[in-house]
Amino acid sequence: MQAKTAAGPKLVVEGATKYYDTKSGPLHALDNTALQVQDGEFACVVGPSGCGKTTLLWSIAGLHSLTSGSVRLDGDEVTGPHPQIGMVFQEANLLPWRNLRANIEFPFEIRRVPPDRARIDHLLQEVGLGGFDEKFPRELSGGMQQRAAIVRALSFDPSVLLMDEPFGALDAFTRDEMNLLVEKIWLETQKTIVFITHNITEAVFLSDNVYVMSARPGRIAKVFPIPFERPRTLDLLATKEVFDLVNEIKAEIESSPSPAIAPPAELTA
Numbered sequence: 001m002q003a004k005t006a007a008g009p010k011l012v013v014e015g016a017t018k019y020y021d022t023k024s025g026p027l028h029a030l031d032n033t034a035l036q037v038q039d040g041e042f043a044c045v046v047g048p049s050g051c052g053k054t055t056l057l058w059s060i061a062g063l064h065s066l067t068s069g070s071v072r073l074d075g076d077e078v079t080g081p082h083p084q085i086g087m088v089f090q091e092a093n094l095l096p097w098r099n100l101r102a103n104i105e106f107p108f109e110i111r112r113v114p115p116d117r118a119r120i121d122h123l124l125q126e127v128g129l130g131g132f133d134e135k136f137p138r139e140l141s142g143g144m145q146q147r148a149a150i151v152r153a154l155s156f157d158p159s160v161l162l163m164d165e166p167f168g169a170l171d172a173f174t175r176d177e178m179n180l181l182v183e184k185i186w187l188e189t190q191k192t193i194v195f196i197t198h199n200i201t202e203a204v205f206l207s208d209n210v211y212v213m214s215a216r217p218g219r220i221a222k223v224f225p226i227p228f229e230r231p232r233t234l235d236l237l238a239t240k241e242v243f244d245l246v247n248e249i250k251a252e253i254e255s256s257p258s259p260a261i262a263p264p265a266e267l268t269a
């Protein structure tokens with residue numbers, strides 16, 4: 001199955017520029033970045049560490065403001081946390097003194113709306129956490145905690161799911177399992193997903209399109225459409241097509257000058 005197409009893009013980032021104020025002066029994190037994600041698309045963003053991936057995702061989520069430029073969702077500008085946007089971070093961020101269900105219901109409490117228990121129960125089953133709702137975070141593996149974070153993000157039924165290196169801290173085997181799970185959820189729900197990773201194989205496995213960011217100040221330097229049929233299975237990862245694509249994307253990332261490894265200016269003067 002391919003991503004469904006719609007009249008206009010679901011998400012439009014235009015001219016996104018971000019400077020952080022730091023003690024040593026302004027830090028240029030994003031530079032005139034443009035990104036368009038279609039409704040129902042699975043988009044992965046990859047790029048060197050520190051290039052501004054998290055900054056871009058937080059801007060899309062309305063969690064911090066851009067210095068200039070805009071983010072639009074279904075045509076409307078995103079200016080703050082948005083009910084149509086769910087977020088999953090690298091850490092599950094579960095409160096240790098609350099059991100799983102109480103963690104998942106916590107955002108509902110903050111918003112003072114009753115939790116959608118039927119939806120939460122369905123999602124818990126869907127991610128294989130049925131029967132674990134009374135457990136505390138310390139009783140769950142890292143993979144299970146991230147499953148709970150996915151349930152929490154989807155519990156409001158957002159149309160967009162933003163994921164910031166959600167499986168970066170998991171072992172390779174658990175990561176594979178989580179990637180299959182995310183693809184299954186995406187196929188069933190047709191959410192629009194923007195997924196950040198520095199694992200290029202993961203990006204190729206999951207995406208309709210892989211967006212490569214340049215070194216900081218980041219911008220989208222190139223888009224790689226990923227042609228493989230859905231649903232994808234792990235044996236795809238052993239094919240020459242994936243191997244070649246991963247290498248092509250790697251070469252694109254490495255061609256971007258990295259300030260971290262560039263020689264100091266005084267040596268090149």
Ligand SMILES: Nc1ncnc2c1ncn2[C@@H]1O[C@H](COP(=O)(O)OP(=O)(O)O)[C@@H](O)[C@H]1O
Pocket residue numbers: 020021022027029047048049050051052053054055056216
């Ligand atoms: N709150 C902040 N204040 C100052 N600098 C920041 C802040 N957040 C990120 N940065 C800097 O902005 C750059 C981009 O960071 P980030 O978006 O986290 O990159 P990535 O997610 O690609 O690793 C980095 O140089 C980082 O140190």
Ligand SMILES: [Mg+2]
Pocket residue numbers: 053054055
């Ligand atoms: Mg980051």
